[in-house]
Amino acid sequence: MVRLSGDGAVAVGERLVRGLGRRGQGRRLRLCKVVHPTHGEVLDQAMVCIMIGPRSYTGEDVVELQTHGGPATVAAVIGACLEAGARMASPGEFTLRAFLNGRMDLAEAEAVAGLVGAQSERARRVALRQLHGGLGEVLGNIRRACVEVLAEVEARLDFPDDELEDLPVEPLILRLDDILGRLDALLSQAPAGRLAREGARVVLLGRPNVGKSSLLNALVGRHRAIVHSSPGTTRDWLEDELSLGGLRLTIVDTAGQRPGTEDDPAEAMGAQIALDQALHADLVLLVISLVEGITSADQRLLSQLGDRDVAVVLNQIDLVDDETLDRAADQAAARGLLVMGRTSATGGDGVSALTDGLRNRFDGGEVAFEELPLVSEKRHEESLRLARGLVVDARRKLRRGRSEELVALDIREATVGLSSITGEGVTEDVLEQIFSRFCIGK
Numbered sequence: 001m002v003r004l005s006g007d008g009a010v011a012v013g014e015r016l017v018r019g020l021g022r023r024g025q026g027r028r029l030r031l032c033k034v035v036h037p038t039h040g041e042v043l044d045q046a047m048v049c050i051m052i053g054p055r056s057y058t059g060e061d062v063v064e065l066q067t068h069g070g071p072a073t074v075a076a077v078i079g080a081c082l083e084a085g086a087r088m089a090s091p092g093e094f095t096l097r098a099f100l101n102g103r104m105d106l107a108e109a110e111a112v113a114g115l116v117g118a119q120s121e122r123a124r125r126v127a128l129r130q131l132h133g134g135l136g137e138v139l140g141n142i143r144r145a146c147v148e149v150l151a152e153v154e155a156r157l158d159f160p161d162d163e164l165e166d167l168p169v170e171p172l173i174l175r176l177d178d179i180l181g182r183l184d185a186l187l188s189q190a191p192a193g194r195l196a197r198e199g200a201r202v203v204l205l206g207r208p209n210v211g212k213s214s215l216l217n218a219l220v221g222r223h224r225a226i227v228h229s230s231p232g233t234t235r236d237w238l239e240d241e242l243s244l245g246g247l248r249l250t251i252v253d254t255a256g257q258r259p260g261t262e263d264d265p266a267e268a269m270g271a272q273i274a275l276d277q278a279l280h281a282d283l284v285l286l287v288i289s290l291v292e293g294i295t296s297a298d299q300r301l302l303s304q305l306g307d308r309d310v311a312v313v314l315n316q317i318d319l320v321d322d323e324t325l326d327r328a329a330d331q332a333a334a335r336g337l338l339v340m341g342r343t344s345a346t347g348g349d350g351v352s353a354l355t356d357g358l359r360n361r362f363d364g365g366e367v368a369f370e371e372l373p374l375v376s377e378k379r380h381e382e383s384l385r386l387a388r389g390l391v392v393d394a395r396r397k398l399r400r401g402r403s404e405e406l407v408a409l410d411i412r413e414a415t416v417g418l419s420s421i422t423g424e425g426v427t428e429d430v431l432e433q434i435f436s437r438f439c440i441g442k
């Protein structure tokens with residue numbers, strides 16, 4: 001579909017489709033010949049629709065040409081549009097115009113990008129929920145509550161000599177607490193929102209030869225990584241995707257970790273990259289060879305992971321007896337480690353149970369549309385956090401009897417932060433950053 005938008009859209013369209021202005025009015029699709037504006041050659045037959053602003057996606061006059069598609073046809077029609085006086089749209093420009101013309105707020109515009117980029121069912125639903133505008137409404141209510149508190153405080157500033165009673169500190173604090181509660185409720189949705197958008201990253205970590213690559217292959221169900229009996233087979237990191245219900249998991253295989261890699265710079269680099277990957281994971285699966293059990297090297301690895309989420313996979317169950325397996329599980333439990341899998345990565349036993357464990361860990365099950373997170377964008381989360389900090393500051397100042405001016409300043413800034421989420425007062429830079437993520441044509 002080739003879309004023209006702006007004051008000249010209909011004029012350009014008329015040069016491509018004879019009699020368009022007359023025939024195409026009324027938001028009806030019509031089958032038309034598309035011709036070259038100068039030499040008149042027929043380029044395609046297309047379904048054509050005119051939408052006169054402001055009742056259009058962008059709020060401007062819009063002409064849409066549904067061509068037969070295919071790169072050559074589309075290129076010919078676009079070329080004809082340019083010849084007739086249009087210019088190429090920049091990424092996300094239609095949605096930017098929709099925002100600038102008040103057709104949607106900024107959070108809704110970002111949801112359009114989320115919808116286009118959605119890689120999983122969960123991501124699609126979360127973006128759609130954001131597009132339906134629920135966030136703007138919730139934020140509007142919080143903002144109004146802030147403005148009411150602000151009015152109380154500022155009244156004392158504007159009329160210092162009037163017979164106004166002292167600032168009702170306790171009731172105002174209660175109102176700020178209510179605002180904080182609402183901000184926290186929104187912020188608490190952010191991790192689930194981010195998870196839905198981006199999916200989760202699960203990193204397989206462990207000593208060489210414990211079966212990390214075999215496990216990656218078993219989890220994703222195809223031969224993705226080289227498996228070999230010599231230790232140090234995997235040198236770089238590699239990833240593959242696994243779809244769990246509506247959620248996308250990225251499974252990352254890494255180089256084995258062993259001491260004494262100093263002699264081999266490439267292996268040392270691989271080990272370092274593995275640790276970096278682990279430190280950016282949503283979950284680290286520490287793979288243990290049951291033949292050797294949990295060793296001091298595993299213990300050292302664990303200590304390098306800080307407060308990362310870690311679970312253990314006891315691999316090679318086919319090579320040991322039940323007693324050894326139980327002993328290793330007890331050992332893990334004694335260290336406070338969750339055992340998420342008992343697998344034979346090569347034989348396949350326990351792999352589906354491990355997948356179920358991952359699903360339970362990340363997928364909250366079926367979630368009704370109205371209960372999907374409203375906050376999933378990092379920008380929104382940051383603004384909410386900023387506003388929250390300012391409300392906390394205002395509350396503290398109020399409690400300590402600091403001047404009304406300082407209290408008012410914090411609350412005012414908090415409202416500015418909240419408004420920026422839906423796009424009020426955002427700078428060109430921010431807009432450019434947001435819309436550069438879009439593709440052309442949206």
Ligand SMILES: Nc1nc2c(ncn2[C@@H]2O[C@H](COP(=O)(O)OP(=O)(O)OP(=O)(O)O)[C@@H](O)[C@H]2O)c(=O)[nH]1
Pocket residue numbers: 206207208209210211212213214215226227228229230231232233234235254255256257315316317318319343344345346347
């Ligand atoms: N019997 C048995 N063999 C396994 C199992 N998992 C892995 N292996 C074997 O162990 C050897 C090492 O497996 P890999 O998957 O390459 O191990 P890795 O942890 O990726 O090793 P590096 O890449 O060297 O760090 C291979 O010969 C596999 O066939 C298992 O559960 N049972």
Ligand SMILES: [Mg+2]
Pocket residue numbers: 212213214225226227233234253254255256
């Ligand atoms: Mg490997």
